Amino acid sequence: MTRRTLVVALCASLLGRAALAQTPVDSSLAAYIDGITAIDSHAHPMLPIPAGAPPDTDFDALPLDGVPPFPLQARLRPDNPEWRDAHRALYGVTSTDTGAAYRDALASAQRSVAQREGTHFPDWVLDRSGIDEMMANRIALGPGLSPPRFRWVAFDDALMLPLDTRAEASRTPDTRSLYPKETTLLRRYMHDLGLRALPASLEAYVARVVAPTLERQRAGGAVSIKFEAAYLRPLDFDDPDPVLARRVYARYVSGGTPTHAEYKALEDYLFRVIVRQAGRDGMSVQIHCLETYGGFYDAAGSAPHLLEPALDDSTLRGTTIILIHGGWPLIDETQTLLAKPNVYTDISAMTLILEPAELARVLRQWLGEWPDKVLFGTDAFDDAPAYGWAESAWLGTRTARRALAMALTGMMRDDEIDRTRAEQLARMVMRDNAVAAYHLHLN
Numbered sequence: 399m400t401r402r403t404l405v406v407a408l409c410a411s412l413l414g415r416a417a418l419a420q421t422p423v424d425s426s427l428a429a430y431i432d433g434i435t436a437i438d439s440h441a442h443p444m445l446p447i448p449a450g451a452p453p454d455t456d457f458d459a460l461p462l463d464g465v466p467p468f469p470l471q472a473r474l475r476p477d478n479p480e481w482r483d484a485h486r487a488l489y490g491v492t493s494t495d496t497g498a499a500y501r502d503a504l505a506s507a508q509r510s511v512a513q514r515e516g517t518h519f520p521d522w523v524l525d526r527s528g529i530d531e532m533m534a535n536r537i538a539l540g541p542g543l544s545p546p547r548f549r550w551v552a553f554d555d556a557l558m559l560p561l562d563t564r565a566e567a568s569r570t571p572d573t574r575s576l577y578p579k580e581t582t583l584l585r586r587y588m589h590d591l592g593l594r595a596l597p598a599s600l601e602a603y604v605a606r607v608v609a610p611t612l613e614r615q616r617a618g619g620a621v622s623i624k625f626e627a628a629y630l631r632p633l634d635f636d637d638p639d640p641v642l643a644r645r646v647y648a649r650y651v652s653g654g655t656p657t658h659a660e661y662k663a664l665e666d667y668l669f670r671v672i673v674r675q676a677g678r679d680g681m682s683v684q685i686h687c688l689e690t691y692g693g694f695y696d697a698a699g700s701a702p703h704l705l706e707p708a709l710d711d712s713t714l715r716g717t718t719i720i721l722i723h724g725g726w727p728l729i730d731e732t733q734t735l736l737a738k739p740n741v742y743t744d745i746s747a748m749t750l751i752l753e754p755a756e757l758a759r760v761l762r763q764w765l766g767e768w769p770d771k772v773l774f775g776t777d778a779f780d781d782a783p784a785y786g787w788a789e790s791a792w793l794g795t796r797t798a799r800r801a802l803a804m805a806l807t808g809m810m811r812d813d814e815i816d817r818t819r820a821e822q823l824a825r826m827v828m829r830d831n832a833v834a835a836y837h838l839h840l841n
């Protein structure tokens with residue numbers, strides 16, 4: 399090679415690299431991924447409420463409005479300019495104003511869409527984000543949120559907490575506000591069953607409260623139940639001692655406050671009863687597995703590996719379990735648990751917390767080993783008028799599609815997969831894996 403050709407070759411190579419750096423994705427693959435109608439594994443859609451009607455209070459078993467103020471990750475803060483992208487895409491807000499002028503322009507655009515769409519507003523939100531179906535984490539669905547676009551995921555931590563929870567609640571300022579909400583929810587479940595008092599024995603409690611509540615949820619259309627336990631206690635649901643659990647229940651059912659060790663024994667027992675029964679009823683189980691939320695949230699207590707004893711309980715293998723939010727940032731722990739045949743994970747919340755390039759690295763790591771175990775999700779939720787569930791559904795979906803395009807482009811360029819396989823993996827993550835994990839029977 400002459401000096402001149404060497405220079406030309408070097409320039410070409412540098413140019414090639416620059417071009418590669420500027421195009422992290424294969425544009426036709428990205429277009430293909432943009433065209434896949436998604437199934438969102440986990441979100442919190444709100445009821446469309448007519449002006450003047452009472453607010454939606456069934457959107458979460460553990461709303462965080464009562465916990466002391468806590469910081470949000472950078473991308474979730476109101477000054478993230480991507481929320482403006484969402485406003486432009488959803489509502490056509492092009493104002494370059496700031497402050498009150500912008501808020502007014504946004505509110506007026508949101509109002510006119512809400513009025514025009516009425517009870518169809520939730521469907522409209524899904525259409526704008528290319529989402530076909532959304533797993534709706536709610537205490538109950540309602541007008542505007544109905545199958546098949548919205549599939550119910552019911553909350554069942556309350557079923558683990560039939561006894562006095564005041565000592566458990568006293569652990570932190572966060573738990574002080576959260577436990578009473580579970581007590582209220584259990585009362586509601588019992589009221590729905592026509593029960594005023596707890597049965598005297600644990601067997602009777604399981605037979606007359608736990609099992610019928612799960613059956614009602616299934617009959618009401620639930621495809622899954624969800625545990626938010628990490629907000630309340632560590633996820634170490636150890637091998638239960640049924641004798642101890644029965645004794646604790648019987649001792650405190652009529653009054654008194656169990657010790658922490660006693661309550662844990664009862665919860666460990668009931669957790670597995672609930673998970674087992676959910677599988678028998680044809681429902682999956684979602685478990686919140688994430689670094690936060692809350693200033694006193696127990697991050698170490700939400701480590702995915704804490705779930706391993708329960709996940710290795712052979713009597714629970716008939717139940718599909720989805721580790722929600724990918725266990726972020728402990729994605730290596732999550733990955734090891736995907737080796738268990740009934741365990742899946744989703745990228746909900748990660749699609750809002752992580753920039754696409756970072757999420758792409760996670761996806762590439764997981765997809766190399768467990769391509770059939772990773773589900774798309776947004777965790778769309780209402781946090782403020784400027785970034786409600788519609789905005790977060792839009793942003794989470796856009797982030798997921800970009801991240802997936804980056805991850806799969808990288809795998810194609812490294813000759814790990816060809817284009818056909820890249821498209822197949824994209825379909826699996828965006829929808830097909832969810833069909834398997836939630837036993838959805840799509841036409």
Ligand SMILES: [Zn+2]
Nearest residue numbers: 440441442777
């Ligand atoms: Zn959520």
